[in-house]
Amino acid sequence: MSYTFTVSPDFSPDYIAGWFVFNTWLQRILETGFHLELMDDFDSLHAAIAQDRIDLVYANPYDAAMLVREKGFSALAKPRGDADEALIAVAAESGVQAVEDLPEGARIATTDNPDVHLMGMILLEPAGLGQDNTVQVECDNYVLVAKRLLTGESDAGIFLARAFDELSRPVRERLKVLVRSDIQVIHHYLMAGPRIAELHAKLQDALVSMGETPRTARILEQLKLPGWDPVDPEEVEFMIDLMETLKFSPA
Incomplete structure (x- = not known):
């Protein structure tokens, strides 16, 4: 029987090849077939999850x-x-020096990445800005968020901090970071469903030891991951509770 593996659509396209290599390693370690299906957007991902695919x-x-x-x-x-973490950036030539300088009606470039958008809107709260008094300009990815800022089509942009740091140096030099979150407890997770419950422990052990051999270390390098740490269920529950709390922010 073959199972389906997917990746949150917020990863950089530069890592597509790395995820396919990871999937090949996954199948070899677990001696089980996995099909890697990459989603174009979060709507597609959520539909696949809802359909138990x-x-x-x-x-x-x-x-x-x-x-x-x-x-x-x-x-x-x-x-x-x-x-x-999330951050708010503007064009380097913008007169905006702090979040508080952004006016009501500001055009905010963002993506459909829900957790980053949520954190970004909370970062805008000191300016008294929220969904109701800003213009949301949705972009397909963070490169296009940067482009909106550089072309003057948006006043500020919400970025996943990691994605901003991975922009090319010439692009980063034309942008200015106003504020960056420092929450430290919000993470992506590799999550396994109930149909492969018998594989959970074996997979977790394999993930945690990936950096121990040159071959698997190269796979991590392709994904720009320093390694994997095991997850305590209580830690996950804490993060889930935090995300639920953030959802009810005035932003």
């Missing part, structure tokens, strides 16, 4: 609550030392 997913924090509480998934591992 997904067995293993590298999920963002926003989706973790639904996967755990509605679909019976378990979080097996998280990227070592790599928390999810």
Whole structure:
């Protein structure tokens, strides 16, 4: 029997080849067939999850609550030392020097990445800005968020901090970061569904030891992951509770 593995659509396209290599390693370690199906957007991902088509997913924090509480998934591992953070940036030539300088009606470039958008809107709260008094400009990815800022089509942009740091140096030099979150407890997780419950422990052990051989270390390098750490269920519940709390922010 073959199972389906997918990845949250917020990853950089530069890592597509790395995820296919990871999937090949996964099948060899587990001696089980896995089909890697990459989704174009979050709507496609959520539809696949709702239809119970997904067995293993590298999920963002926003989706973790639904996967755990509605679909019976378990979080097996998280990227070592790599928390999810958001930031607000503007064009370097912008007169805006702080979030508080952004006016009502500001055009905010963002993506459909729900957890990053949520954190970004909270970062805008000191300016008294929220969904009701800003213009949301949705972009397909963070490169296009940057482009909106550089062309003057948006006043500020919400970025996954990691994605901003991975922009090319010439692009980053034309942007200015106003504020960056420092929550430290929000992570992506590799999450496994109930249909592969008998594989959970074996997969977790394999993930945690990936950096111990040159071959598997190269796979991590392709994904720009320093390694995997095991996840305590209580840690996941804490993060889920935090994300639920953030959802009820005035933003």
